[in-house]
Amino acid sequence: MLITGASAGLGEEMARQFAALGYDLALCARRVDRLEALRAELTGTRVSVKALDVTDDEAVFTVFREFAAEFGRIDRVIVNAGLGKGAPLGTGRPDANRDTARVNFLGALTQMEAACEIFRAQKRGHLVVVSSMSALRGMRKSMTTYAATKAGVAALAEGLRSERIPGVDVSVVYPGYIRSEMNAHVQQRTRFMVDTETGVRAMVAAIEKRRARAYVPAWPWVPIGVAMRVLPLSAVRRMV
Numbered sequence: 001m002l003i004t005g006a007s008a009g010l011g012e013e014m015a016r017q018f019a020a021l022g023y024d025l026a027l028c029a030r031r032v033d034r035l036e037a038l039r040a041e042l043t044g045t046r047v048s049v050k051a052l053d054v055t056d057d058e059a060v061f062t063v064f065r066e067f068a069a070e071f072g073r074i075d076r077v078i079v080n081a082g083l084g085k086g087a088p089l090g091t092g093r094p095d096a097n098r099d100t101a102r103v104n105f106l107g108a109l110t111q112m113e114a115a116c117e118i119f120r121a122q123k124r125g126h127l128v129v130v131s132s133m134s135a136l137r138g139m140r141k142s143m144t145t146y147a148a149t150k151a152g153v154a155a156l157a158e159g160l161r162s163e164r165i166p167g168v169d170v171s172v173v174y175p176g177y178i179r180s181e182m183n184a185h186v187q188q189r190t191r192f193m194v195d196t197e198t199g200v201r202a203m204v205a206a207i208e209k210r211r212a213r214a215y216v217p218a219w220p221w222v223p224i225g226v227a228m229r230v231l232p233l234s235a236v237r238r239m240v
């Protein structure tokens, strides 16, 4: 199993929990020292780590192909690397929004290309895309671009599912608020925030079931997801 963004937060904890289930792991991120520390911690399973910046298109293909060659095959790819930067549009921080778009959408697109290349050749595989509850509707201010990137990756995944590539399953996971490096500074969001281990346990269960779409943790995010989809924007903006 290949996980991107495995040096921190949800990716790091998914690596721990999937290792405990006995999976061999191919882990990547930019901070390779943190990946090495994680590898040292994960005993009893095969773990390989590589430095990867997902905005480097060529490197994404190279690293994915190297992992596939090293392990013989890749059964699952989790497109997880992501960035939570952002600013209201037109307030002088187009760089922050473009960085987020580059990592979360273009980077994810490249990872999905590289994963599908491997899965088509193998005629099997499980592609997992980490979206976000914020993908369900347009979000305000510093979340606007982030939410759009997460809607974009979910749409890419749905398109691939619709293609019905032989032997290939496609899952989209929509996390609510799960404690990680990305939101370590966020205090006002603690109402529905769960700790990393709890949140990732819900993600891992959904991924193992190969769910097409999963809002995680199911409580309170399944009912919130229903409400987000049907309520007018004026109500949604007060909910999340």
Ligand SMILES: NC(=O)c1ccc[n+]([C@@H]2O[C@H](COP(=O)([O-])OP(=O)(O)OC[C@H]3O[C@@H](n4cnc5c(N)ncnc54)[C@H](OP(=O)(O)O)[C@@H]3O)[C@@H](O)[C@H]2O)c1
Pocket: 004, 005, 006, 007, 008, 009, 010, 011, 028, 029, 030, 031, 032, 052, 053, 054, 055, 080, 081, 082, 083, 084, 103, 130, 131, 132, 133, 174, 175, 176, 177, 178, 179, 180, 181, 182, 183
């Ligand atoms: N936590 C939540 O509540 C929540 C909710 C909804 C969705 N998500 C999504 O869950 C995923 C994981 O987020 P997280 O909360 O675990 O955040 P995090 O703790 O900040 O971890 C982000 C991971 O992505 C990697 N990353 C960032 N930019 C990268 C780049 N250019 N190339 C390669 N790797 C990169 C980071 O590794 P390096 O810095 O070492 O490269 C790190 O391992 C993201 O896609 C995020 O949008 C999280």
